[in-house]
Amino acid sequence: MTASRLLRTAALAAVPALVAAHAAPVVSTFGPLRNRAMPRLSGRGRPDHIALTFDDGPDPLSTPHFLRLLAGRQVRATFFLLGSEAHRSPGLVREIAAAGHEIGIHGWRHRPLLLRGPRATYDDFARARDTVADITGHRPTLFRPPYGVMSTAAHVAARRVGLTPVLWTCWGEDWTARATPESVHRTVTSDLDGGGTILLHDSDCTSAPGAWRSALGALPRILDTCGQRGYEVGPLRDHGRPQPG
Numbered sequence: 688m689t690a691s692r693l694l695r696t697a698a699l700a701a702v703p704a705l706v707a708a709h710a711a712p713v714v715s716t717f718g719p720l721r722n723r724a725m726p727r728l729s730g731r732g733r734p735d736h737i738a739l740t741f742d743d744g745p746d747p748l749s750t751p752h753f754l755r756l757l758a759g760r761q762v763r764a765t766f767f768l769l770g771s772e773a774h775r776s777p778g779l780v781r782e783i784a785a786a787g788h789e790i791g792i793h794g795w796r797h798r799p800l801l802l803r804g805p806r807a808t809y810d811d812f813a814r815a816r817d818t819v820a821d822i823t824g825h826r827p828t829l830f831r832p833p834y835g836v837m838s839t840a841a842h843v844a845a846r847r848v849g850l851t852p853v854l855w856t857c858w859g860e861d862w863t864a865r866a867t868p869e870s871v872h873r874t875v876t877s878d879l880d881g882g883g884t885i886l887l888h889d890s891d892c893t894s895a896p897g898a899w900r901s902a903l904g905a906l907p908r909i910l911d912t913c914g915q916r917g918y919e920v921g922p923l924r925d926h927g928r929p930q931p932g
């Protein structure tokens with residue numbers, strides 16, 4: 688094979704890898720496909736466990752209601768905090784940590800990562816991680832992208848700052864104005880199976896005003912249903928997710 692032919696062959700061989708690199712963020716946005724193709728990213732864990740996760744907090748108006756309810760039920764969860772909101776309410780962040788919940792980050796600001804370049808993505812992650820670490824004394828290791836959409840730059844930045852992205856397997860559509868505790872419970876539990884990860888929101892900072900009340904109202908019923916189906920509910924750290932590699 689001549690040198691130029693070799694070069695051409697190598698270039699052609701690289702095409703599928705390039706296509707895959709660009710497709711990866713798109714694939715990760717489609718739930719059912721993602722859950723099968725990327726169990727670690729989608730938050731699949733051990734079959735007798737359900738991971739309970741909250742995004743968009745902390746919010747001094749709403750988060751304390753969730754903390755009280757979870758304390759009453761002796762359930763711990765994972766809270767994916769926005770760095771900008773954590774910076775505004777450091778006492779509340781410490782309260783979440785002191786109650787034994789796990790803290791991950793949801794970025795500094797709630798903006799789609801596909802609209803950001805590599806430098807801005809890295810800065811956003813590092814700032815959120817450092818802010819939470821300064822407040823709690825623990826460096827977070829989990830990351831959930833706003834809108835659940837990762838970009839290639841986000842995968843690279845997350846690895847550089849030591850964050851593992853985790854999405855979810857079911858949500859409650861609790862961010863809409865028409866959501867009710869009944870609709871949130873129904874939506875979450877219709878997709879719920881062992882090893883799944885539930886996404887709810889403990890803040891309405893990106894949702895319809897007061898939308899968090901539907902999540903709060905649904906939570907006792909969701910925990911009851913998990914118990915009836917024999918699932919233990921806890922944070923992602925107890926979820927037995929596959930380790931890297």
Ligand SMILES: [Zn+2]
Nearest residue numbers: 742743833834
């Ligand atoms: Zn969010």
